[in-house]
Amino acid sequence: MERSENTTVRTGIRPPTNYSTGATAPTAALQEMTDSQSNARAQPTTMPPPQGVKRLAQGGQLPQPEPKLRKTLADRAGEYGPSNKSHLPSAMATPAPTRALYKNAQSLVATSLLLPPGTIASSRHTSNFSQAPRNAFATSIGPGSRPPVSSMNRPSSSIGFSQSTTTRPRGATRSRPPTITTDQGTNSEGGQGTQQPNGTKPSLALRTRKLRGTASMQSLSCQAKPQGKQEKSDILGLSKQLRDLSLRDEDIFGNPKGDQVIPKQDGQSLLPPPQLDAELDHVVQQKCQKEEASSTPFSSPGSSQSKPVPWPPKTPSRTRDPEAALQQLNTLEATVKDFLNTPVSPVKPSSPVKQSFLTKHTNLRNFTGWDVDERLQTLDSQFKAMKEVMDSSITDKKTLEDAVELAKTRVDDLERERLRLDEKNRILESDLKASQAQVTSLTVALETEKRAHKYAVEDTSRAHRLELDELRRELKDETDRLQRSHREALEALERHCRAELEDERSQKSKEIQEVRAKLGSEQQDMNLALLGKDREIQGIQSQLEAAKLNLDREHTIKGTLQQQIGEMSTTNLGLEDRMRALRAQIDFLESDSKQQSDSFEEMRSRLEEAQRSEEEARQKLIHEETERRLLFNKYQELKGNIRVMCRVRPVLDPSEGDEAKILFPDLKTSTQIDVTGPEEKSSLGNVNRKVVPFEFDRVFSPSIHNEEIFGEISQLVQSALDGYNVCIFCYGQTGSGKTYTMSSTDGMIPRATHMIYDSINKLKEKSWTYTMEGSFVEVYNEELNDLLTPAKDAEGKKKLEIRHDDTRKQTAVLNCKSVILDSANKVESMLQQAQNNRSVAATKANERSSRSHSVFILKLVGENAATSERCEGTLNLVDLAGSERLKHSGAEGDRMKETQSINKSLACLGDVIEALGRGSAHIPYRNSKLTHLLQYSLGGNSKTLMFVMVSPLEAHLKETLTSLRFATKVSWDYFTIQTRARRLMI
Numbered sequence: 001m002e003r004s005e006n007t008t009v010r011t012g013i014r015p016p017t018n019y020s021t022g023a024t025a026p027t028a029a030l031q032e033m034t035d036s037q038s039n040a041r042a043q044p045t046t047m048p049p050p051q052g053v054k055r056l057a058q059g060g061q062l063p064q065p066e067p068k069l070r071k072t073l074a075d076r077a078g079e080y081g082p083s084n085k086s087h088l089p090s091a092m093a094t095p096a097p098t099r100a101l102y103k104n105a106q107s108l109v110a111t112s113l114l115l116p117p118g119t120i121a122s123s124r125h126t127s128n129f130s131q132a133p134r135n136a137f138a139t140s141i142g143p144g145s146r147p148p149v150s151s152m153n154r155p156s157s158s159i160g161f162s163q164s165t166t167t168r169p170r171g172a173t174r175s176r177p178p179t180i181t182t183d184q185g186t187n188s189e190g191g192q193g194t195q196q197p198n199g200t201k202p203s204l205a206l207r208t209r210k211l212r213g214t215a216s217m218q219s220l221s222c223q224a225k226p227q228g229k230q231e232k233s234d235i236l237g238l239s240k241q242l243r244d245l246s247l248r249d250e251d252i253f254g255n256p257k258g259d260q261v262i263p264k265q266d267g268q269s270l271l272p273p274p275q276l277d278a279e280l281d282h283v284v285q286q287k288c289q290k291e292e293a294s295s296t297p298f299s300s301p302g303s304s305q306s307k308p309v310p311w312p313p314k315t316p317s318r319t320r321d322p323e324a325a326l327q328q329l330n331t332l333e334a335t336v337k338d339f340l341n342t343p344v345s346p347v348k349p350s351s352p353v354k355q356s357f358l359t360k361h362t363n364l365r366n367f368t369g370w371d372v373d374e375r376l377q378t379l380d381s382q383f384k385a386m387k388e389v390m391d392s393s394i395t396d397k398k399t400l401e402d403a404v405e406l407a408k409t410r411v412d413d414l415e416r417e418r419l420r421l422d423e424k425n426r427i428l429e430s431d432l433k434a435s436q437a438q439v440t441s442l443t444v445a446l447e448t449e450k451r452a453h454k455y456a457v458e459d460t461s462r463a464h465r466l467e468l469d470e471l472r473r474e475l476k477d478e479t480d481r482l483q484r485s486h487r488e489a490l491e492a493l494e495r496h497c498r499a500e501l502e503d504e505r506s507q508k509s510k511e512i513q514e515v516r517a518k519l520g521s522e523q524q525d526m527n528l529a530l531l532g533k534d535r536e537i538q539g540i541q542s543q544l545e546a547a548k549l550n551l552d553r554e555h556t557i558k559g560t561l562q563q564q565i566g567e568m569s570t571t572n573l574g575l576e577d578r579m580r581a582l583r584a585q586i587d588f589l590e591s592d593s594k595q596q597s598d599s600f601e602e603m604r605s606r607l608e609e610a611q612r613s614e615e616e617a618r619q620k621l622i623h624e625e626t627e628r629r630l631l632f633n634k635y636q637e638l639k640g641n642i643r644v645m646c647r648v649r650p651v652l653d654p655s656e657g658d659e660a661k662i663l664f665p666d667l668k669t670s671t672q673i674d675v676t677g678p679e680e681k682s683s684l685g686n687v688n689r690k691v692v693p694f695e696f697d698r699v700f701s702p703s704i705h706n707e708e709i710f711g712e713i714s715q716l717v718q719s720a721l722d723g724y725n726v727c728i729f730c731y732g733q734t735g736s737g738k739t740y741t742m743s744s745t746d747g748m749i750p751r752a753t754h755m756i757y758d759s760i761n762k763l764k765e766k767s768w769t770y771t772m773e774g775s776f777v778e779v780y781n782e783e784l785n786d787l788l789t790p791a792k793d794a795e796g797k798k799k800l801e802i803r804h805d806d807t808r809k810q811t812a813v814l815n816c817k818s819v820i821l822d823s824a825n826k827v828e829s830m831l832q833q834a835q836n837n838r839s840v841a842a843t844k845a846n847e848r849s850s851r852s853h854s855v856f857i858l859k860l861v862g863e864n865a866a867t868s869e870r871c872e873g874t875l876n877l878v879d880l881a882g883s884e885r886l887k888h889s890g891a892e893g894d895r896m897k898e899t900q901s902i903n904k905s906l907a908c909l910g911d912v913i914e915a916l917g918r919g920s921a922h923i924p925y926r927n928s929k930l931t932h933l934l935q936y937s938l939g940g941n942s943k944t945l946m947f948v949m950v951s952p953l954e955a956h957l958k959e960t961l962t963s964l965r966f967a968t969k970v971s972w973d974y975f976t977i978q979t980r981a982r983r984l985m986i
């Protein structure tokens with residue numbers, strides 16, 4: 001394809017295959033051809049528009065191109081297109097010097113055509129003779145002209161021409177080898193026929209024009225060489241003139257280098273390399289030198305292979321103007337005619353030795369004839385073909401013009417689009433600028449707003465700070481004010497309280513003085529009253545004697561009544577027998593007389609009377625029971641609500657040690673005990689042992705058993721059944737027999753419960769029903785423990801709390817287990833359980849030393865259905881802890897703490913009894929748990945019995961004396977109370 005294009009370009013003339021019969025005569029056609037050669041020489045006409053053209057374009061017919069930077073397609077089309085070429089002035093299209101030179105060239109051609117036919121024939125390429133158009137063309141210009149070798153290889157189809165002129169891609173830039181032949185062929189038509197958008201074509205056309213001029217001159221010089229040196233010099237001069245012509249043409253177009261500077265897109269010019277002309281001159285000179293060296297220049301094999309310098313120039317392809325082409329044809333026809341009229345020079349005979357051939361590559365001999373008619377016919381046919389070509393060229397031209405017009409329209413559209421886009425771009429730029437300005441203004445506004453906001457925040461924070469400081473100051477002031485006011489109020493209140501306290505103190509002192517004075521007078525009155533009370537006591541004692549007599553009488557009456565009841569029961573049985581007998585008798589006498597009915601009525605009345613007597617006797621018995629209770633309580637009170645008894649245990653084993661000297665002087669009353677004290681040295685050195693006598697309500701010797709002892713306390717148990725609170729203590733040192741007396745199997749507790757059961761059963765006859773409920777607690781280290789609950793089960797339980805009912809004079813222990821004692825067996829198991837849980841610790845004094853106070857609480861509640869009476873009494877059986885002194889026991893640590901708490905509770909018990917004896921208004925029950933628990937069983941109408949337990953051993957003598965003295969003190973206090981009570985009774 002490339003090769004085809006190149007060959008087409010080299011030819012520059014349409015192949016005559018499509019040559020049609022032209023309208024122009026052959027002669028005229030030859031003349032036009034000659035002219036076309038001249039036009040072909042006038043390359044500047046196809047050059048890019050010179051300055052004049054540019055000025056014309058600037059005149060308004062064409063859009064003004066941007067110099068070098070932006071050229072529209074229309075601009076480029078105007079510069080290089082054939083339409084612009086038509087605007088060129090004729091003077092510029094064909095400069096005068098060029099025309100003169102071409103005239104010289106035509107004369108030279110004519111001279112060259114006068115060469116001998118053999119010389120011309122030898123220059124033909126007979127091997128390619130089959131290519132008629134080229135061969136015809138070669139013959140059309142005469143044998144003196146050297147046909148272009150390169151054109152012989154070119155396909156002579158019109159397709160190549162079309163490609164070179166119309167169908168070649170506008171943007172395609174084909175590289176061309178920098179050879180003379182290639183450039184020559186390319187430049188022969190490319191500069192005119194093609195319109196390359198990149199502008200390389202005009203540059204190549206200029207270069208082709210130079211080459212053409214130079215090569216033609218070289219060729220001419222070479223061909224003219226055989227004519228002589230003068231001709232050679234003429235040819236060289238003509239070559240120079242052509243070169244100068246090219247230069248001048250270039251000067252005309254304003255380019256000193258001979259090429260128009262076509263700006264590339266990158267701004268670089270596409271100037272041909274400056275050494276190209278020198279190379280072409282060098283090649284032509286070398287070729288001429290070779291031809292000079294050869295003897296037969298036209299038959300030289302290299303001549304046919306030499307550089308294909310086209311001659312004559314391919315004018316038809318270079319000009320697009322058909323009229324000019326026709327003119328060229330006419331010129332060519334005229335030239336042919338001149339040639340035919342010119343006489344032929346004789347042919348130089350060849351050497352007989354050396355045969356000459358057409359070329360060195362063929363064995364054809366030299367031409368021997370010249371058929372002019374045939375040549376003319378050939379020329380005529382070529383002319384016709386050229387005519388057809390020209391017609392087709394005209395058609396192509398019109399098509400191209402249409403295409404150009406279309407391109408212009410497109411260019412205009414594009415230009416309008418560009419303008420629209422430019423306008424849009426300007427609008428967008430203006431918008432952008434406006435947006436930037438807006439952004440700037442917004443940024444400024446934002447900055448301003450930020451600053452304003454910052455200032456506002458700072459102002460606000462400053463205001464808040466100030467406000468906070470102000471609030472703090474106010475708060476501080478308020479706090480100070482409040483503190484001052486509070487301090488002042490406190491001071492005023494303190495002053496007021498002090499004043500009130502002073503007033504109260506003075507008032508109280510006055511009251512104390514008054515009370516003291518009053519007490520003095522009362523004491524006198526009391527002494528007087530005491531005397532009266534003594535008398536009353538004596539009276540009461542007499543009443544008591546009388547009451548005893550009454551009681552005995554009542555007992556007698558009771559026995560009589562019981563006897564009467566028995567008798568009445570017997571009588572009742574007899575009456576019932578009699579009733580049955582009477583009924584039988586009634587049945588017997590029913591039918592009898594009135595006597596029988598009277599007898600029946602009498603019997604019935606007697607029966608009713610007997611029943612009434614029985615009811616009266618029962619009512620009397622109930623009444624006597626109530627009366628008995630009152631008399632029994634009065635009797636107990638007369639015997640003393642508080643009694644102190646002493647019991648001395650026997651020596652269990654002789655190994656226990658010596659027995660102390662304890663005497664019981666009054667065996668009849670059993671109220672005294674004499675204890676021989678320890679040895680004491682007198683001031684004279686005599687050792688004496690004092691006998692210390694003690695007197696109690698009852699003294700039990702070691703031989704007395706529990707049964708007899710219970711006989712003494714059974715009356716108190718009866719009082720508990722009668723609804724009174726009874727408290728029985730066992731006091732004494734460790735090992736003195738307290739537990740034995742109280743809790744042993746035949747101790748007071750079991751006996752008391754058994755007695756209570758018996759009494760309850762008996763009282764049922766008197767319409768009394770009882771409930772008995774027992775509990776067992778322990779006071780250890782001033783704390784209450786439930787002995788009926790094992791220690792492990794007591795953990796986590798609530799502590800025992802003492803609650804007093806002041807109305808009923810009853811005490812209850814909260815959170816303490818109580819057992820309903822509905823049988824005697826339950827009491828024994830309860831005692832056993834309590835004994836196991838009781839805190840027992842070993843001390844030096846006793847291995848089984850009880851270090852706590854145990855309290856057996858038996859609550860008795862009785863109700864009489866006949867009389868609706870109700871009684872509620874409590875029997876407290878207390879086994880006190882050992883009363884030994886600390887020094888003697890040798891207790892340490894926890895034992896010492898136990899002992900201290902034991903001594904404290906015992907001391908508190910003594911204080912309570914002392915207070916009760918003194919008749920003090922305040923009884924210190926709450927000083928210890930024990931007295932607090934037994935509050936309603938100590939004092940008042942309660943019955944209290946204290947057993948002081950005594951060891952018979954000499955070793956325990958001191959403790960024995962201490963215990964006896966404590967009991968005596970209590971006894972005396974009780975005595976005081978009893979005395980007072982007796983006085984009150986009197």
Ligand SMILES: Nc1ncnc2c1ncn2[C@@H]1O[C@H](COP(=O)(O)OP(=O)(O)OP(=O)(O)O)[C@@H](O)[C@H]1O
Nearest residue numbers: 649650733734735736737738739740848849850882
């Ligand atoms: N009247 C008595 N007849 C026979 N044995 C007695 C008598 N009194 C006490 N005993 C015996 O003496 C010992 C000590 O008696 P008991 O344990 O009752 O003394 P205690 O005062 O209760 O001592 P603690 O204060 O340590 O409980 C016991 O073995 C007991 O059986």
